Amino acid sequence: MSSEFEAHLQELRRGTIVLASLRMLRTAGYGYRLLQELEHRGLRTDANTLYPLLRRMEKQGYLTSEWNTDEARPRKFYRTSSEGIRLAEALDGEWAALTRALASITDHPLTDEEH
Amino acid sequence: MSSEFEAHLQELRRGTIVLASLRMLRTAGYGYRLLQELEHRGLRTDANTLYPLLRRMEKQGYLTSEWNTDEARPRKFYRTSSEGIRLAEALDGEWAALTRALASITDHPLTDEEH
DNA sequence: AAACAATACTGTGTCTCACACACTATAGTC
């Protein structure tokens, strides 16, 4: 159907999952839990998207991981690294800049001011 | 270098180019001009990204195009279609929702409230 | 007690998009 329409909405969500994860994992947490938290906060995320994303971000050094086998069910706990915190801050700044840029477009679509 | 870092910032910008273009092209405009406008408003966009994007969006019915050969230099003018306007509105809503979701995460990273 | 759903992952393949690179062609400018 209009899954193409949906795709564009998804494009917008892209990147926000990274930022949201970096923020949430300042206190350690495991994938499945994070998935539920994101869902709960309105950030629809597919498990098949989140798990590879977490592995990728660990490989890139933004997250660290550790298996917790103390409890019956083994869980892989992720935590945001100092590198990850820096990334999160940069993403915060970018988000704010984008918000400003988009707001300016609503006001005056096409202008010639100061070219 | 930290072009991987940059990549994550780019991921966040993704989708916003679509929204910005849809808004701006409510009054017809051509690619090169749009490119400068986006740049001017702080939405760094590569020409090799924008041109294919415009063609894609036209193919999907969100934009219409028309060659203007009246003037010396031929230009392809794009305009947001009614379908495109609907998409822009949906993207607006999504953006607002994402902003709210992200804001809620800054406040309390991991909570158990109402599960 | 067996069946089933929920939990908590890993691994591989496909498709789309961003962007690089390579072009074409015209309008001004130095």
Next chain:
DNA sequence: GACTATAGTGTGTGAGACACAGTATTGTTT
């Protein structure tokens, strides 16, 4: 006359989202 800016098209390539498939354990239902 060379160079830069303008205004595009066309064809890669690599990365990420998500589908699909599979593993294994826990809790619940019948």
